[in-house]
Amino acid sequence: MKTIYGFLLIFIFAQTCSAQDYADKITLVVHGGAGTITRANMTPEKEKAYREVLNTALQNGYAILKSGGTSLQAVEAAIMVMENSPLFNAGKGAVFTHEGKNEMDAAVMEGNSLKAGAIAGATTIKNPIKGAIAVMENSPHVLMAGKGADQFAKEQGLEIVDPSYFYTEARYKALQQAIKEEKVELDHNENKKEEIKKAPKTGYQNAENLIFTEGKKFGTVGCVALDRFGNLTAGTSTGGMTNKKYGRIGDAPIIGAGTYANNATCAVSATGHGEFFIRSVVAYDISSLMEYKGLSVKDAADEVVMKKLVNRGGEGGVIALDRNGNVAMPFNSEGMYRGYIKNGKSEVMIYKDEK
Numbered sequence: 001m002k003t004i005y006g007f008l009l010i011f012i013f014a015q016t017c018s019a020q021d022y023a024d025k026i027t028l029v030v031h032g033g034a035g036t037i038t039r040a041n042m043t044p045e046k047e048k049a050y051r052e053v054l055n056t057a058l059q060n061g062y063a064i065l066k067s068g069g070t071s072l073q074a075v076e077a078a079i080m081v082m083e084n085s086p087l088f089n090a091g092k093g094a095v096f097t098h099e100g101k102n103e104m105d106a107a108v109m110e111g112n113s114l115k116a117g118a119i120a121g122a123t124t125i126k127n128p129i130k131g132a133i134a135v136m137e138n139s140p141h142v143l144m145a146g147k148g149a150d151q152f153a154k155e156q157g158l159e160i161v162d163p164s165y166f167y168t169e170a171r172y173k174a175l176q177q178a179i180k181e182e183k184v185e186l187d188h189n190e191n192k193k194e195e196i197k198k199a200p201k202t203g204y205q206n207a208e209n210l211i212f213t214e215g216k217k218f219g220t221v222g223c224v225a226l227d228r229f230g231n232l233t234a235g236t237s238t239g240g241m242t243n244k245k246y247g248r249i250g251d252a253p254i255i256g257a258g259t260y261a262n263n264a265t266c267a268v269s270a271t272g273h274g275e276f277f278i279r280s281v282v283a284y285d286i287s288s289l290m291e292y293k294g295l296s297v298k299d300a301a302d303e304v305v306m307k308k309l310v311n312r313g314g315e316g317g318v319i320a321l322d323r324n325g326n327v328a329m330p331f332n333s334e335g336m337y338r339g340y341i342k343n344g345k346s347e348v349m350i351y352k353d354e355k
Contacts, residue, residue, distance in 0.1 A: 022230040025325035026065040029340040030057045030078050032088050033219035034271045034317040037335025037350060047350065050087055050337055054348045057081040058341040061225060066344075071225035071233035071267075072110060072133070079106075079129040079235050082221040086168045088337075089219025091127060094166050094239025096175035102166035104239050105253040106132040107143075111232030111261035111323075116142050118253035119149040126159040129237045132253070134158060143253060171242070178243035220252055222269025224261070224321040232323060234259050234267035234283070241274075250274025256284035263323055265290040266297045271336070272309075272316010280308060286320055297321065301328035 032054055061078030065071070083091025094102040106128035107118035117136025120143060125131040134156040135144050144152055154160050220238035227233075236252040236259045251258030251274035258274065260283035261267035268283035277283075282304055289300035301320045309316070310332050317331025319338060329338050329349075339348035349355075 022226070022323075023228045024343070025230075025323075026062075026226055026228055027321055027325040027327065027340065027342040028058060028061040028065060028074055028078060028223065028225045029319045029321050029327055029329065030054060030061070030082070030221070030223045030338065031269060031271055031317070031319045031329070032082055032221050032337030034331045034333040034336035035219075035315070036333065037337070039351060042350070050350065051348045053082060053085045053087055054337060054339045055346060057223070058339050058346045058348070061223060062341045062344075062346070065225065065227055068228060070229070071227040071231050072108070074225040074227065075108065075223045075233045075235040076129055076133060078223040078225070079221055079237050080127050083127050083129060083237055086170070088221050089171075089239045090221045090237040091239075092166060093168055093171065093219065095171050095219070095242040097240075098175075098179070098243050098245045100172075100175065102163060102171075102239060103244075103247075104128040104166075104237070105249060106235070106237040107253040107255060107259040108132045108136055108233065108235040109255060109259055109261040109267075110136070111234075111263040111267055112229075114262060116255045116259075118143040118255065118259070119153070120145040120249045120253045121247060122146075122149045122153070123163050124150045124160050125153045126161045126165065129235055130158050132235070132237075142255060145249070146247075166239075171239075174242050220250075220258075220271040222252075222259070222271060222319060224267035224269055224319055226267075226321055226323065226325055230263065230323055232261045232263055232267035232321060234261040234269050236269045236271075238271075251277035251282070254278055256281050258283060260284050260287055262287050262291075266300070266320050266322045268301075268318055268320045270316060270318045272331075272333070273314055276309060276312055276314025277316065280304070280312060280314060282309065282318065286318065290322070297326050298328040298330075301330050305330040306332055 057078040061074040064074040086093040103121045105120045109116040119131040131153045222236040238252040257278045258270040265287040289295045317336045320328040
């Protein structure tokens with residue numbers, strides 16, 4: 001009996017020490033999308049609004065970490081702030097499909113257990129990240145899509161809203177413009193048609209960009225966090241691409257592409273042109289470079305985003321975080337809404353020249 005009691009004391013002591021070891025390393029990082037984001041096309045009022053929401057997301061998530069909460073709880077809280085803001089392409093600010101609907105994707109992954117959950121094409125879940133968490137925690141599956149995802153979320157007691165909740169005038173106008181430009185580019189503009197036909201196989205992505213991007217701005221939101229227990233979590237939420245057709249799904253809900261977490265390496269959330277992130281398995285590739293080549297989180301993220309993706313024509317960026325609280329936020333676009341908080345100090349950045 002004494003032996004069992006002794007082992008129990010040792011276990012409790014070890015757990016307490018482990019938590020204390022990471023207490024000073026707790027870190028939270030967020031992103032709100034990447035693309036052609038420059039000072040020239042940003043008003044002071046809009047810039048202030050973006051910075052305020054990003055900072056609120058950081059503070060809400062970090063408060064949970066400071067109070068002893070888990071990285072999963074912190075990621076959920078931070079992403080919900082951005083899902084509830086019409087400034088971002090997730091939740092309330094989700095873009096419209098070609099059919100005039102809002103179809104949302106989200107994913108979450110825990111670095112400790114390697115458990116993951118995701119939803120795709122959801123239309124009634126107020127906070128898609130909650131749907132992804134419910135799939136991870138309360139089902140044997142990883143990914144649920146469409147009506148099934150909505151039905152599962154309702155059965156789990158999540159807040160369900162009428163699809164009209166996601167409507168924003170700015171996003172609807174963007175759809176109308178995208179539809180108009182697509183007709184011009186694909187049906188009537190011979191130069192663009194010839195450009196698509198002549199695009200070399202190694203550079204066809206440039207032709208795809210003519211069709212699918214919304215002003216070359218990707219408003220996906222994401223968060224990665226490290227808690228006092230040394231556990232990493234990554235989460236991502238998005239409305240996809242304006243004017244998307246045929247039930248198109250991007251990289252955000254694809255584990256290993258737009259979202260990945262492993263305590264042995266890092267947690268990653270991506271934003272960008274999803275097709276290239278899927279083909280390049282971006283999030284997992286960063287983790288693999290750390291695991292198999294021994295690269296730091298910064299070097300691994302730079303290798304994938306600034307070299308591999310660029311060579312393949314992919315645009316966007318990632319936020320990545322390792323178990324020691326080291327942060328990487330590379331992007332190959334003009335800008336990326338991003339920020340981190342560590343040791344109680346936060347920093348929010350938007351433009352390329354902000355380090």
